Each structure stands twice: as C-alpha cells, then as structure tokens.
Amino acid sequence: MTDPHHALPILYSFRRCPYAMRARLALKVAGVEVQLREILLKNKPQPMLEISPKGTVPVLQLPSGQVIDESRDIMAWAAMQSGGELLVASENVAQTWLDINDFEFKQHLDHYKYADRYPERPAAFYRSAGERFLMRLEQQLQLQKKAGVPNYLLGLSLSQADIGIIPFVRQFSMVDQPWFESTGYECVKKWLHYWLGSEIFSRVMRRYPQWHASEVPTIF
Ligand SMILES: N[C@@H](CCC(=O)N[C@@H](CS)C(=O)NCC(=O)O)C(=O)O
Secondary structure, three states: OOOOOOOOOEEEEOOOOHHHHHHHHHHHHHOOOOEEEEOEOOEOOHHHHHHOOOOOOOEEEOOOOOEEOOHHHHHHHHHHHOOOOOEOOOHHHHHHHHHHHHHHHHHHHHHHHOHHHOOOOOHHHHHHHHHHHHHHHHHHHHHHHHOOOOOOOOOOOOEHHHHHHHHHHHHHHHHOHHHHHHOOOHHHHHHHHHHHOOHHHHHHOOOOOOOOOOOOOEEO
C-alpha cells in the first residue's frame, strides 16, 4: 500500500522559532498541508542536515526533492501555492518591511531579550533601539486604521509582512509584557493581540512531540 502522506512536503520546524513560525503561518494561511517534523536545535536530525547543512529551521522539502531553507522563501512559495493572490499584495513593500525586521529589528530584539549577554549597555538601551521599529509599525497601522483595515499592515488583506513580522514583535512584547502593554503603541498592540488571539495562530502554535524517523508522520 502506498503511503498517503508521501506526496506532502516535509517541514522541519521548531515551535518557538520566529522564522519557523512565519513559515508555518504562511503554509496554514495558504492551505498547504505538510508533514511536520518538530526538531530540537541542540539535536538536529541527520536527514535535515543532509538536505540543509547550514542547520537552521525552517526547512521545507518538496516532494520533487527541492529544498527551501530560508523562511522568506518558504513564505513566497506558500503564497504561490495559494494562487498568487494570497499574501502577495504589495510584494515589494512587504519585502522592504521584512528587510527592516530581519536585518535591524531582529538584532535589537536579541540584544534586548538576552541583555545579560551584552552587558556593555542596559536592556533599556536595546529596547529603545527596537522601539524605533515599533514606532514605524505604529505609524503605518494608524494609516491602516484610518483606511478601515487595522489588522493588516499593508493593503486590504493579510500579507507576508504581517505574517513575517508578527512572530518577532510577539517575542519583543514578551520580554517585559507589563512594559509593552503600558506603551502608547496602541495600533501595534491591537494588531498583535488580534493575530495572537486568532484561530490560525493557535493552530500554528500547537505543541508536537520531537520527531523521530520511525514515526507516523504528523500532518500539519
Ligand atoms: N535566515 C534564516 C534564519 C533561521 C534561523 O536563524 N533559525 C534559528 C532558530 S530561530 C536556527 O535554526 N538557528 C540554528 C541554531 O540555533 O542552531 C531563515 O529566515 O530561515
């Protein structure tokens, strides 16, 4: 008997990784089913390292054998599967936002989150640096609110910018939640809370046991 899951792509993922989260969100929004392989970063499975020796998650392996091992490429691939409409609105603008997220905000986030590893400056310094991104998001979301679409960062629907940025702003908010909730970034808070409270997000954050080669595939 043939394996009914054989034709599904395989996603190597780690639940708490924001890059993996954006990949899972994109796949879910696009309605693409995958075999999920939950890994531990400190004990990466050999089959994953064989197809992607750089050893980061997420990694998507298509039934054709093609490997996509950058989260933004996985989002773009998922967008294509959804007929090209979903997630691709204002693609260039979305990519610019993702660049700022990945190459500026992420660094401030890491410094803020792990401030004890960067004792040259206090955590508040790193937090202020990260806040510059929150301010930009706030300005953009205020415009979206005026246009009647407060839950979308760009245009009239969910885009790769929302999906790609939410996991990182979530991490930032969780470093010191009372502080975050006390800030005046009202539109950012509403946007974040809206998506974190959504059905899609709770599905993406479901817990799965660590993958072992002999197991029945976990369909995500
Ligand atoms: N540029 C990569 C970055 C992915 C990444 O850095 N993922 C982290 C986990 S959040 C990772 O796998 N790190 C490897 C490790 O910790 O060994 C992408 O966008 O997919």
